[in-house]
Amino acid sequence: MSHPENLxxxxxxxxxxxxxxxxxxxxxHPGGSLSIAExxxxxxxxxxxxxxxDPDWIDRDRLVLxxxxxxxxxxxxxxxxxxxxxxxxxxLRHLEHYLEGHPEINIPGIDAVSGSLGxxxxxxxxxALGAKYTKKQYRSYVILGDGDMQEGNTxxxxxxxxxxxxxxxxxxLDSNGLQGDASVEQQMNTFPIVEKLSAFQWNxxxxxxxxxxxxxxxxxxxxxxxxxxxxxxxxTIKGKGIHFMENVLSWHGSVTxxxxxxxxxxxxxxx
Amino acid sequence: MTQLEFWQTGExxxxxxxFGRVLNYAATQRDDFVLFDADVAGGTGAKPFVQENPQxxxxxxxxxxxxxxxAAGFSDCGIIPVVSTFASFGVMRAHEQFRTAIxxxxxxxxxxxxxxxxxxGPDGATAQMLEDLATMRAIPNVTVISxxxxxxxxxxxxxxxxxxxxxxxxxxxxxxxxxxxGKSDFKIxxxxxxxxxxxxxxxxxGVMVERALNVxxxxxxxxxxxxxxxxxxxxxxxxxxxxLLAAQQTNGIVTAxxxxxxxxxxxxxxxxxxENHPTKMKRVGVNDQFGKxxxxxxxxxxxxxxxxxxxxxxxxx
Numbered sequence: 001m002s003h004p005e006n007l008x009x010x011x012x013x014x015x016x017x018x019x020x021x022x023x024x025x026x027x028x029h030p031g032g033s034l035s036i037a038e039x040x041x042x043x044x045x046x047x048x049x050x051x052x053x054d055p056d057w058i059d060r061d062r063l064v065l066x067x068x069x070x071x072x073x074x075x076x077x078x079x080x081x082x083x084x085x086x087x088x089x090x091x092l093r094h095l096e097h098y099l100e101g102h103p104e105i106n107i108p109g110i111d112a113v114s115g116s117l118g119x120x121x122x123x124x125x126x127x128a129l130g131a132k133y134t135k136k137q138y139r140s141y142v143i144l145g146d147g148d149m150q151e152g153n154t155x156x157x158x159x160x161x162x163x164x165x166x167x168x169x170x171x172x173l174d175s176n177g178l179q180g181d182a183s184v185e186q187q188m189n190t191f192p193i194v195e196k197l198s199a200f201q202w203n204x205x206x207x208x209x210x211x212x213x214x215x216x217x218x219x220x221x222x223x224x225x226x227x228x229x230x231x232x233x234x235x236t237i238k239g240k241g242i243h244f245m246e247n248v249l250s251w252h253g254s255v256t257x258x259x260x261x262x263x264x265x266x267x268x269x270x271x
Numbered sequence: 272m273t274q275l276e277f278w279q280t281g282e283x284x285x286x287x288x289x290f291g292r293v294l295n296y297a298a299t300q301r302d303d304f305v306l307f308d309a310d311v312a313g314g315t316g317a318k319p320f321v322q323e324n325p326q327x328x329x330x331x332x333x334x335x336x337x338x339x340x341x342a343a344g345f346s347d348c349g350i351i352p353v354v355s356t357f358a359s360f361g362v363m364r365a366h367e368q369f370r371t372a373i374x375x376x377x378x379x380x381x382x383x384x385x386x387x388x389x390x391x392g393p394d395g396a397t398a399q400m401l402e403d404l405a406t407m408r409a410i411p412n413v414t415v416i417s418x419x420x421x422x423x424x425x426x427x428x429x430x431x432x433x434x435x436x437x438x439x440x441x442x443x444x445x446x447x448x449x450x451x452x453g454k455s456d457f458k459i460x461x462x463x464x465x466x467x468x469x470x471x472x473x474x475x476x477g478v479m480v481e482r483a484l485n486v487x488x489x490x491x492x493x494x495x496x497x498x499x500x501x502x503x504x505x506x507x508x509x510x511x512x513x514x515l516l517a518a519q520q521t522n523g524i525v526t527a528x529x530x531x532x533x534x535x536x537x538x539x540x541x542x543x544x545x546e547n548h549p550t551k552m553k554r555v556g557v558n559d560q561f562g563k564x565x566x567x568x569x570x571x572x573x574x575x576x577x578x579x580x581x582x583x584x585x586x587x588x
Contacts, residue, residue: 105377112343113343115371119371125341126352127345133345153336157337
């Protein structure tokens with residue numbers, strides 16, 4: 001296992017680059033990008049078996065970012081891992097560049113298209129079924145947002161994953177409690193999540209999604225669990241790391257940042 | 272089954288019987304595909320495959336959105352998912368999953384849907400998919416195929432497995448006469464000229480091809496009109512060469528499809544000709560209505576997609 005301090009440093013780098021990416025990209029979703037920094041750090045730099053120099057390696061572990069709007073964080077993680085140069089993230093959403101506003105399949109390191117909520121868990125489930133069918137050892141991970149839990153498609157996949165006993169599938173919910181226009185509880189209450197997933201007979205782990213040690217242990221637990229998919233409910237803070245964005249709805253995005261906001265954000269991340 | 276057996280011309284067979292037969296045949300030839308089913312293998316015609324090759328079937332229950340998006344993810348292991356359900360559920364309910372997860376990512380997924388058009392019969396409007404050609408052909412990257420009979424379907428199915436990228440293939444439900452002997456080559460994107468003719472062209476797809484052939488015979492005998500009949504089984508990409516020749520060499524075009532006239536095969540032909548060779552046209556199809564319960568031949572008459580309607584359309588040009 002990588003040292004938690006190293007992974008925390010990488011999470012901070014993911015945040016810094018996400019903010020730069022959104023600033024230079026002229027728009028993007030900061031809140032939900034900042035809340036998944038530790039998840040991505042632990043997945044790409046500790047957990048997943050991937051090769052940055054061979055993105056399509058057939059035996060790699062797969063990751064689907066179902067909450068595709070948080071791709072500034074994913075692109076930053078991929079760049080830090082070596083899939084492409086870190087300066088590229090500044091060309092987010094530029095017409096002539098390949099870093100699309102939501103994940104697109106031809107971007108190095110991207111395993112699935114996303115951006116339309118509700119399809120991510122199913123795509124990861126399909127990958128897990130494919131691994132079982134071809135008797136491969138690779139694992140499938142999916143990061144869900146609160147909005148994903150309101151889509152019917154997600155619940156179809158929740159039903160199917162336990163039916164097919166997909167112990168090579170791990171869903172991680174970035175449970176930050178805020179969605180586009182209001183809190184989850186106001187818009188359409190999805191809670192209690194843990195009890196619902198238990199009824200669907202998943203292996204459930206409820207953790208602090210910014211605690212690297214807890215994330216590492218949860219993923220280890222998932223690997224050791226047989227005949228059941230694992231659902232990690234990662235309780236997070238939207239906008240985490242930038243005090244004036246934390247739990248503030250207006251930073252869900254898609255927002256355009258000015259120079260002052262960029263500087264304030266980067267300064268906040270250094271505090 | 273080491274050799275694929277085709278039906279004799281004139282035999283009455285449903286396309287879905289062809290689906291079951293060709294699935295089992297293909298299973299003896301290649302191990303790179305699986306069937307994704309949503310509890311309707313009895314209806315789509317896949318049942319014989321489910322019985323003979325249960326280890327190559329992945330069951331999703333009645334949850335088509337999940338099945339469709341899962342197919343996108345599954346395809347990256349190198350095995351081709353042949354996703355099958357009724358068109359209302361596969362094309363419509365899971366349309367966005369097909370568009371975004373499969374076509375946008377250009378996944379190697381094959382969607383084979385039954386219960387298309389009035390050919391579906393007594394189940395009524397809910398199951399009679401009359402809008403699939405319109406919605407499917409509007410999506411980039413996808414190939415859309417609508418075979419005329421069970422024999423052509425089996426050829427199209429095998430060609431589909433050899434083709435890389437998303438394909439939508441229509442499966443008919445009712446028994447209809449076999450018109451293709453299975454000996455001529457099937458090529459995706461290539462229309463087949465079934466009869467020569469200089470006065471008028473009937474471009475037909477699916478079950479309408481047999482009707483078009485009968486109408487051509489009637490026109491010859493009754494009116495001394497020589498009608499060219501083209502089986503346009505690939506709706507996308509469109510065989511522009513063959514359509515252009517028909518427009519140039521005959522005096523008008525009648526299209527015939529078991530589909531809404533809005534956006535279907537006739538629209539595809541009209542769009543192409545309007546820009547390249549404006550031609551007198553009539554489109555025979557369901558006139559922007561939902562279907563209803565009835566036997567397929569009764570429905571064809573009721574909704575004006577029977578032989579008499581094609582005949583009248585030809586005379587009106």
